[in-house]
Structure formats: C-alpha cells, structure tokens
Amino acid sequence: MDRREAAELLRERTGRSVAPRLVEQLLRRTDADPTVLAAIADQVDTDGDGLHRLPLRWPDELAEPVRAALRALEPAARETVTAAAVIGREFDLAILEGACPEVDVLSGLDDAAEAGLVREQGPQVYGFVRALDREVCYDTLGARARAALHERVAAVLTRLGALGGTRAATLPELAHHTAEAAALGGAARLDAAVAASATAAAAADEEGAYDLAAGYYAQAALFAGRAGWTPAQAGRLLAASGTARLRGAGSAAAREAGRASLTGALRLGLRATDVGLIAAAALGLGPRPSAGALAGGTAVPADPVRVAVLRDACAALPAAGLPPEQHSAAARLMARLADELGEAELARRALDLARAGGDPRAVAEALLVVGDRLDQVVREAAALGDAELQARAYDLAAADALRRGDKARAAALLARTTALGEGRPTALVRWYALRAAAELATLRGRPDPVAADRALAAGQLVDPAAAEAADRALRSWSGADAGPGGLTAREREVLAWALRGAPAKEIASALVLGERTVETHLASIYRKLGVRTRIELIKKWGDGSPP
Numbered sequence: 001m002d003r004r005e006a007a008e009l010l011r012e013r014t015g016r017s018v019a020p021r022l023v024e025q026l027l028r029r030t031d032a033d034p035t036v037l038a039a040i041a042d043q044v045d046t047d048g049d050g051l052h053r054l055p056l057r058w059p060d061e062l063a064e065p066v067r068a069a070l071r072a073l074e075p076a077a078r079e080t081v082t083a084a085a086v087i088g089r090e091f092d093l094a095i096l097e098g099a100c101p102e103v104d105v106l107s108g109l110d111d112a113a114e115a116g117l118v119r120e121q122g123p124q125v126y127g128f129v130r131a132l133d134r135e136v137c138y139d140t141l142g143a144r145a146r147a148a149l150h151e152r153v154a155a156v157l158t159r160l161g162a163l164g165g166t167r168a169a170t171l172p173e174l175a176h177h178t179a180e181a182a183a184l185g186g187a188a189r190l191d192a193a194v195a196a197s198a199t200a201a202a203a204a205d206e207e208g209a210y211d212l213a214a215g216y217y218a219q220a221a222l223f224a225g226r227a228g229w230t231p232a233q234a235g236r237l238l239a240a241s242g243t244a245r246l247r248g249a250g251s252a253a254a255r256e257a258g259r260a261s262l263t264g265a266l267r268l269g270l271r272a273t274d275v276g277l278i279a280a281a282a283l284g285l286g287p288r289p290s291a292g293a294l295a296g297g298t299a300v301p302a303d304p305v306r307v308a309v310l311r312d313a314c315a316a317l318p319a320a321g322l323p324p325e326q327h328s329a330a331a332r333l334m335a336r337l338a339d340e341l342g343e344a345e346l347a348r349r350a351l352d353l354a355r356a357g358g359d360p361r362a363v364a365e366a367l368l369v370v371g372d373r374l375d376q377v378v379r380e381a382a383a384l385g386d387a388e389l390q391a392r393a394y395d396l397a398a399a400d401a402l403r404r405g406d407k408a409r410a411a412a413l414l415a416r417t418t419a420l421g422e423g424r425p426t427a428l429v430r431w432y433a434l435r436a437a438a439e440l441a442t443l444r445g446r447p448d449p450v451a452a453d454r455a456l457a458a459g460q461l462v463d464p465a466a467a468e469a470a471d472r473a474l475r476s477w478s479g480a481d482a483g484p485g486g487l488t489a490r491e492r493e494v495l496a497w498a499l500r501g502a503p504a505k506e507i508a509s510a511l512v513l514g515e516r517t518v519e520t521h522l523a524s525i526y527r528k529l530g531v532r533t534r535i536e537l538i539k540k541w542g543d544g545s546p547p
Contacts, residue, residue: 001034003027009034013041021050021211028089029056031131036062051215058136066136069115073108080108081117085137086149090127098156099149143183151181151189154196175200175216182223190227194220198237201244208424210248214258217241235268235277243284247426249461259285259305266309270316279329282313286428287365287388288339289459289466293398293414294439295473300466302340310337327357335366344370360384368392374400378413387420391432394420398436407443414440431458435470442477445488447524475527487528494521498534499542 001009003020006027010018018026026044030036039059048054070078083099084091096105109126112118117137121127128134141149154177161174175196182193201216221237242261249255262284269277285306291298313333322330331354338347347369354362364380367373374397381389398413414436421433435458438451452474459467487495490511497507504522508515522534531537 001027001032001037005034006032006037009037010041010044013038014044014046016046018044018046019049022048022054023050025050025054029131029135036132049211049215051212051219056135058132058139062132063136063139066117066133067140069117070137070140073111073115076103077108077111079103080105081112082137082141083149083153084109084112084118084126085128085134086141086146087153089131089134090121090125093124093126094160095153095156096126098159099152147181147183150177151184154178154181154192171196171200171203175219179219179223182226187227190223193223194227194229194237197223198240201240205240205244205247210244210424210426211250211254214241214244214248217244218261230272231268232272232274232277235265235272235274236280238262238268239265239277239280239284242281246284246286246462247428249427252461255461263305263309266312270312273316275316275318275326276329278313278316279326279333282309282333283329283336285309286462287336287392289428289431289463289470290392290395290399291466291473292435292439292470293395293402293410294442294477295399295470296403298469298473299342300463300469303463303465307337307340310340313337322353324357327353328359328362331357331359331362332365335362335369339369361386361389364389364393368396371396371400387429388426391417391420391429395432395436398439411440411443414443427458427462431455431462431467434458435474438474439477442474445490447475447488447491449520449523449527475524487525491521491525491528494518495525495537495541498522498525499538501534501538 003023007018007020007023010023010026022044026037026040030040039062040056043054043056045054070081073081080096080100080103083103084096087095087099093105096109100108109118109120113120116129117133118126118128128137138146154174157174157177175193178189178193178196182189197216197220201213201220204210204216205213217237218241221234221241224234224237238261242258242265245254245258245261249258262281265284266278266281269275269281285303288303288306289300291300310333314330314337317326317330317333331350334346334350334353338344338350347366351363351366351370354366360380361384364377364384367377374393377393378390378397381393394413394417398410398417401407401409401413417436418433418440420429421437425433434451435455438448438455441448441451452471455474456467456471459470493511494507497510502510504515504518507513508518511518513521526532526537529537529541531540
C-alpha cells in the first residue's frame with residue numbers, strides 16, 4: 001500500500017489524521033503490508049510526529065514465529081542479530097563488528113540467515129528479511145541492554161565518521177543512537193545527546209525540513225534540562241524549536257505548539273535577563289503580516305500574543321548602554337513592536353538604532369515599518385537571500401506601486417513573490433506566494449477563487465485574523481480594472497444574466513464562455529456581494545439597484 005492508502009487506513013482506525021512522518025515510519029516498520037498495519041493501528045498515538053520510534057506490541061500470531069527462531073539460535077548468534085536490530089533494518093558489517101567486538105559476527109549472521117531472519121544484501125551489507133523480524137528482535141532486548149547497544153553503535157558511527165567514506169553516519173543516525181543511549185544517564189551521555197540532536201536540527205532547518213528541525217531542537221532542550229544546563233542555555237534550544245515549528249506550521253496545532261515554545265523560552269530569558277534569548281524568542285513569533293498588495297490602507301488586527309511578547313522583550317532592553325552587538329536584535333524588536341502598535345516615532349528610533357548597528361537586515365526591517373525607500377529594501381532583501389524579508393518587501397513595494405498607478409511594476413513584484421513559493425518555503429513565504437498568485441490574477445482582471453481559497457488556508461496557519469483580513473481585501477478589490485462594488489467587467493456581464501434567472505449553461509452560451517468559467521465568476525460575485533445563493537442574489541439586487 002502507498003502513503004495515501006496507509007494514511008486513510010490509520011484515519012479510519014484512529015478517528016484522526018496521522019502525521020505524514022509517522023505514516024512513513026509505520027509503513028517502513030510493517031513493510032507496507034495492510035494486514036500488519038491494520039493489526040497495530042489501534043496503538044497509534046495520533047499526536048506523535050514520527051520523529052521518535054513509536055512503541056508497538058506486535059500480535060502474538062505475527063511475533064511468535066520470529067521469537068521461536070531467535071530462541072533456537074546459539075547465544076553468540078542471538079547477540080549478533082539483536083545488536084543488528086539496534087543498528088537498523090539494514091546494517092553495515094563494520095558497524096556490527098564494532099558494536100560486538102568479542103563476537104564472531106560472521107558466524108552469527110550465517111546462523112541467522114539459515115533461520116530466515118537476515119540475508120546479505122551487498123558487499124558487507126546485510127538486512128533483515130522482513131521489517132517484523134527486526135522489530136521483534138529489537139523488542140526482545142531489555143531497556144538497559146538496548147540503551148548500552150545504542151551507545152556502542154553511536155561510538156562506532158562517530159569513529160567511522162572521523163575516518164570518512166561511505167560508512168560515515170548521517171546526523172539523524174547519531175541523534176537517534178545518542179538519544180537512546182541517554183537512558184543510561186550521566187552528564188556526558190546527556191551532553192552528547194544534546195549536541196547530536198542540535199546538530200541534526202540545524203541541518204534539517206537548513207534543508208527546509210522545519211518540522212523535523214523543531215522535533216530535534218525540542219529533543220535537545222529536553223536533554224539539556226536533564227543534564228542540568230542553565231535555563232538560558234536550554235531556553236535557546238526551546239526558542240529554536242518554536243521558531244522552526246512556526247516556520248513549518250502545517251496545522252493549527254503545530255502553530256500553537258510553536259507559540260507555546262517561544263513564550264516559554266521568553267520566560268526563561270526574562271528570568272535570566274538574557275537579552276539574546278529574549279530577542280530570539282520574540283523574533284521567532286514572526287512579523288506582523290500585511291493585508292496584501294491589493295488591500296490599500298486596510299490594516300490587519302494586531303496579534304495579542306505578539307504584542308505582549310514584544311512589549312516584554314523591549315521593556316527588558318537596557319535603558320542605556322546597550323552593547324553594540326545587541327543593536328541589531330534590539331532594532332528588530334522595536335521595529336516589530338512599532339509595526340504592531342502603529343507608532344511612527346518608535347519605528348524611527350528602531351531605524352536609527354539599526355543604522356548605528358550596521359546590520360543590513362535590521363535596517364531593512366525598520367525601513368519596511370517606516371515605509372521608506374522600499375526599492376532599497378527590495379534590493380537588500382534579495383542580496384541577503386532572506387525569503388521572508390523578500391516576500392514582505394515585494395508585497396509592500398507592490399502595494400506602493402499600485403498607489404502610484406504603476407500596475408506593471410506591481411504585477412512584476414507579485415510575480416517575484418509567487419516564485420518564492422517554490423521549493424520548501426516557510427509557512428509565511430508560502431502564504432505570501434499563494435496570495436500573490438491570487439492577487440496577480442485579480443489584478444489582471446481574471447479573479448481566481450480557487451487560488452484565493454488556497455491563500456486563505458495557508459494564511460490561517462500563520463495568522464488567522466490577518467489571513468481573513470487579507471482574504472476580504474483580495475475578494476473585494478476594486479482597482480482600475482474592477483467595476484463598482486469590486487466586480488470586474490466580465491463579472492458584471494455574468495451578473496446581469498444571473499439576475500434574469502438564466503442558468504449557468506445559458507450564460508456560458510450567450511457570453512461564449514465555458515460553463516465552469518461561468519460558475520467561477522458566479523462564486524466570485526457571491527463572495528464580493530455578500531450572498532450565498534442565486535436566490536439571495538436576486539432578492540438583494542434583482543430590483544435593478546446597482547451593486
């Protein structure tokens with residue numbers, strides 16, 4: 001079965017959607033066998049993110065034959081195959097030999113192969129015949145023995161990594177094994193788990209795998225707390241986790257989890273009077289979004305959480321004698337608070353501080369809030385390669401171009417914003433890119449309700465109130481190509497026929513349009529005129545009064 005089929009089976013059995021990463025984990029662990037997956041589906045924790053190995057109890061009728069084969073092996077062979085299970089479904093002979101230095105692993109593998117548990121898959125590479133064979137072998141280990149094997153495997157992987165070559169461990173492998181070994185306790189093990197998890201998180205963040213990065217940073221923060229790290233040290237990991245969670249927010253639950261991590265990190269920073277941590281936590285919540293390039297002067301509602309956090313963060317800044325290295329963070333905090341509150345004087349102070357610090361990113365953020373030199377900000381954002389800053393700069397510059405009547409410039413900027421959505425964008429950039437695509441269609445006189453719906457759905461994962469304000473502005477836009485009430489010329493033609501009671505097929509024939517196109521125009525008309533059905537439309541506007 002494929003991912004879609006597996007996700008549907010799990011949703012039916014659990015009553016809730018399961019995270020894609022967890023679906024992938026379960027597919028691997030069941031060999032994508034629907035019978036096996038169905039047998040363990042009731043045990044699935046739907047809140048799991050798939051980063052950690054989900055504990056499962058395999059039905060006896062499936063597991064007992066594997067246990068019997070394992071019991072029949074000689075002790076050395078049994079030790080070999082259980083150690084192999086700790087390494088993974090597939091395992092390199094060099095890693096297995098390093099983890100079992102006092103065992104004849106080749107003989108053990110021969111015996112396990114005869115028992116039908118493992119097979120050679122390539123030069124010095126072996127694997128379990130079935131995923132279930134590996135699962136049952138792994139589960140036969142006690143907790144302490146399992147953690148000790150994970151520690152030995154981590155040490156071997158680290159040694160091989162130092163030597164380089166194809167046997168070097170991946171960062172997720174090291175993070176997994178050091179995390180499992182941390183169950184043995186001790187500061188050195190916990191510190192190793194923090195380092196491996198944080199390194200894997202940074203790599204995932206760099207690759208745009210934000211949900212994975214968030215999970216690794218959260219794991220690192222947990223181990224840091226257990227290791228007795230200072231609240232400020234653990235708080236930095238917590239802030240990084242929350243920031244990554246919001247950057248990759250794929251659900252309302254993920255958004256709330258990210259905000260909770262950041263507010264928790266802020267409290268730790270305030271308690272420790274750590275300006276760096278305070279700034280990281282506050283800035284991690286993201287900037288105040290705009291209502292879009294077509295919104296004119298429409299402002300989005302201020303976010304109470306962002307406002308409260310930014311107030312606390314700015315209040316924690318030293319009244320005097322701010323160190324030069326903190327100018328950039330302080331300027332960005334002040335600029336974002338000024339944006340939330342609409343305080344021009346605070347925005348100018350932020351710009352002065354940013355210029356004093358010399359950080360181009362801080363200067364660009366402050367200029368966005370001041371609303372000055374937007375062309376400079378566009379160039380600076382592109383030079384920095386900061387996609388979020390680029391999206392915000394293009395958006396405001398497009399709005400400014402429309403105010404000046406430069407429709408071509410606005411369309412070009414919206415097209416550049418749309419292009420930012422390619423690859424693995426952050427949630428904010430994805431929203432701005434989808435919104436820009438819908439705005440561009442509207443600007444060209446061809447409103448696309450489907451594109452608008454996609455933009456709204458993406459925006460609700462970032463800032464629900466702002467997304468709804470932007471959606472209203474988009475759907476009611478009445479620019480140079482729109483008629484009274486925000487309707488385009490084509491929409492007014494469709495409206496005239498609709499008010500006569502003509503069905504979509506008749507309208508399509510009369511206006512030489514596709515029937516589906518007419519339905520799209522009608523949906524846009526309903527939204528713009530605040531009605532839901534043809535009957536409501538005729539009742540409200542059928543008397544001949546202009547909409």
